[in-house]
Amino acid sequence: MKIKEMSKEDIELLSYDDLAYMILVETNKKYKITDLFKKVCDYKGLSDAVFENKIGDFFELLTTDQRFYMLDSGLWDLKEKHTNKIKLTAVDDEEDEDSELLDEEEIDETEEDEDIFYEHDETDDEPEDDLKDLVIIDEDEEDVDSL
Numbered sequence: 597m598k599i600k601e602m603s604k605e606d607i608e609l610l611s612y613d614d615l616a617y618m619i620l621v622e623t624n625k626k627y628k629i630t631d632l633f634k635k636v637c638d639y640k641g642l643s644d645a646v647f648e649n650k651i652g653d654f655f656e657l658l659t660t661d662q663r664f665y666m667l668d669s670g671l672w673d674l675k676e677k678h679t680n681k682i683k684l685t686a687v688d689d690e691e692d693e694d695s696e697l698l699d700e701e702e703i704d705e706t707e708e709d710e711d712i713f714y715e716h717d718e719t720d721d722e723p724e725d726d727l728k729d730l731v732i733i734d735e736d737e738e739d740v741d742s743l
Contacts (some may be wrong), residue, residue: 599624599639607639612654613661615639617674620664624673629655 599607607615614641615636620627627635637647638663658664658672665675 604641608641610640610648612636613657613663616654617663618659620672620674626667626669626673629658629672632672655720 599615599622610618612633616632619632619635619639630651633651634647636654637643660668663675665673665678665680667673
């Protein structure tokens with residue numbers, strides 16, 4: 597059903613974004629945010645004061661609604677009219693082999709780099725005992741020492 601065929605009560609029941617969607621479908625045009633919201637306000641019979649107070653909310657509404665799309669020019673349109681075109685190209689087998697070789701070389705380099713981060717002496721077979729000077733004190737001994 598077209599907007600012009602709808603009753604005033606039906607239009608009042610529509611949300612701003614649903615009415616904007618219907619406007620974009622029917623007119624098949626792109627709109628600036630202000631022009632689109634002005635049409636919504638005209639259909640709903642809203643004043644200029646409401647337009648000024650709610651334009652920011654309307655912008656937020658369109659940005660969060662997945663049905664709308666803002667073009668680079670700043671105009672708004674329906675997202676269903678704009679698709680992402682991805683161009684797939686065939687890759688030669690030789691390029692795959694080269695990239696596999698690079699991956700193996702990168703793996704070898706990272707293994708070599710890992711040795712930089714660990715300080716160890718290959719001649720020492722026994723680990724150092726960092727805790728050899730540690731003294732354990734019982735709670736009872738601690739109380740006696742504090743007196």
